[in-house]
Amino acid sequence: MEPLRSRKITTLHSNYIHEQTEQQLEKKKKRRGLYRRLTLIALIALGISYCIGSMLHTQAEAAQEKIKEKIELEKKYASLKEQEKDHRAEIVKLNDDEYVAKLARNEYFLSEEGEIIFKLQNE
Numbered sequence: 001m002e003p004l005r006s007r008k009i010t011t012l013h014s015n016y017i018h019e020q021t022e023q024q025l026e027k028k029k030k031r032r033g034l035y036r037r038l039t040l041i042a043l044i045a046l047g048i049s050y051c052i053g054s055m056l057h058t059q060a061e062a063a064q065e066k067i068k069e070k071i072e073l074e075k076k077y078a079s080l081k082e083q084e085k086d087h088r089a090e091i092v093k094l095n096d097d098e099y100v101a102k103l104a105r106n107e108y109f110l111s112e113e114g115e116i117i118f119k120l121q122n123e
Contacts, residue, residue, distance in 0.1 A: 093099045104110040111117050 101112075105112075105117070109117050109119070
């Protein structure tokens with residue numbers, strides 16, 4: 001019975017009702033456009049934030065690499081400083097004639113007049 005009764009209800013065709021339905025349709029269109037714009041802005045913001053995040057991550061990795069490289073170079077610098085110190089001490093020793101003579105006798109088997117050199121095997 002209900003379907004018959006609902007068929008008897010008629011809608012009024014007045015200007016007011018027509019304007020209200022047009023306003024409702026306009027609001028729906030505006031709201032749909034607003035949602036589309038907000039979605040587009042959100043996607044753009046998400047893309048930009050992703051790009052910035054990836055750049056920051058890359059830069060952080062590069063900074064870590066540079067820090068490691070700096071530490072290694074500082075260690076190498078310290079060892080080179082130590083070598084320089086040893087070389088300077090060696091230069092001072094090489095300026096001494098007695099040290100040079102002793103070095104020549106030990107390494108190159110040079111001898112003085114009347115001296116005999118015997119080379120023994122080191123254990």
